[in-house]
Amino acid sequence: MRGVAAACWVAIALLGSARAEEPATTSTTAAPTASAAPAASAPVVQETTVRGTPPDLAGRWLAVAWIELSGRITNVAVPWDITERDGRLQLTELFVDLPVVKEAMDKANAGGVAWKPTREELARILASWDQLPPIEPHLAKIRHEIWARDGFPEEVKAEPRSKDAIWVVSQRHDADPSGAPLIRQAMVYAALAATDGDYTGNYDGVSLAAAPFPIPITFKGTFRLYRLTGEPKPRGLLARLLDALAGCGARTK
Numbered sequence: 001m002r003g004v005a006a007a008c009w010v011a012i013a014l015l016g017s018a019r020a021e022e023p024a025t026t027s028t029t030a031a032p033t034a035s036a037a038p039a040a041s042a043p044v045v046q047e048t049t050v051r052g053t054p055p056d057l058a059g060r061w062l063a064v065a066w067i068e069l070s071g072r073i074t075n076v077a078v079p080w081d082i083t084e085r086d087g088r089l090q091l092t093e094l095f096v097d098l099p100v101v102k103e104a105m106d107k108a109n110a111g112g113v114a115w116k117p118t119r120e121e122l123a124r125i126l127a128s129w130d131q132l133p134p135i136e137p138h139l140a141k142i143r144h145e146i147w148a149r150d151g152f153p154e155e156v157k158a159e160p161r162s163k164d165a166i167w168v169v170s171q172r173h174d175a176d177p178s179g180a181p182l183i184r185q186a187m188v189y190a191a192l193a194a195t196d197g198d199y200t201g202n203y204d205g206v207s208l209a210a211a212p213f214p215i216p217i218t219f220k221g222t223f224r225l226y227r228l229t230g231e232p233k234p235r236g237l238l239a240r241l242l243d244a245l246a247g248c249g250a251r252t253k
Contacts, residue, residue, distance in 0.1 A: 052151020
């Protein structure tokens with residue numbers, strides 16, 4: 001249990017008070033799917049803060065997390081839309097169903113095994129992107145932080161599950177009153193490798209629920225961020241040097 005708790009270092013921190021934001025690197029938007037939600041629902045505000053110089057992440061993605069629970073795998077798939085505005089990345093999480101892959105995901109979850117979408121399944125998701133059925137997230141606000149290697153705080157550098165990451169995305173979901181007993185959730189994606197335009201790495205999270213006093217529930221696993229659109233731009237010399245130094249650090253420790 002100690003290992004699970006340690007792996008959620010950033011997630012647990014996000015459940016507390018928010019860190020001071022950096023106005024120069026923070027942008028805010030409302031979820032684009034909110035207009036399709038029931039009229040009584042207010043749009044979910046999503047903020048993105050970028051620290052350091054991340055690689056080119058602009059495009060549409062499918063984030064698939066494989067969460068380890070009692071020897072079984074639970075699959076969670078979330079579409080991300082990352083845009084670049086005024087030179088800054090803006091991450092928007094879409095709250096939608098994925099009917100084109102529902103049968104395959106349900107079968108994998110029933111068997112407790114990892115669901116790894118085929119390129120054909122990913123193509124179907126992209127083709128239906130603008131028609132994906134919206135769902136009510138029961139959230140008031142979302143905060144995304146994208147950390148590049150040159151912007152890692154000390155706790156990221158010290159954590160074994162993230163210290164060798166290419167980049168880290170942390171998310172904090174604050175529930176609205178309709179989401180009770182859930183208070184908030186936090187997730188951390190630490191990308192360790194880039195393969196064929198995708199990214200793979202460690203996934204950690206924690207949920208805070210009131211029952212009747214706040215109880216944190218931690219979970220961990222791995223993930224793959226599948227690129228649906230856009231081609232990665234060539235990485236600059238500085239980024240490649242940082243990657244090389246990260247590898248040297250991992251071997252000498």
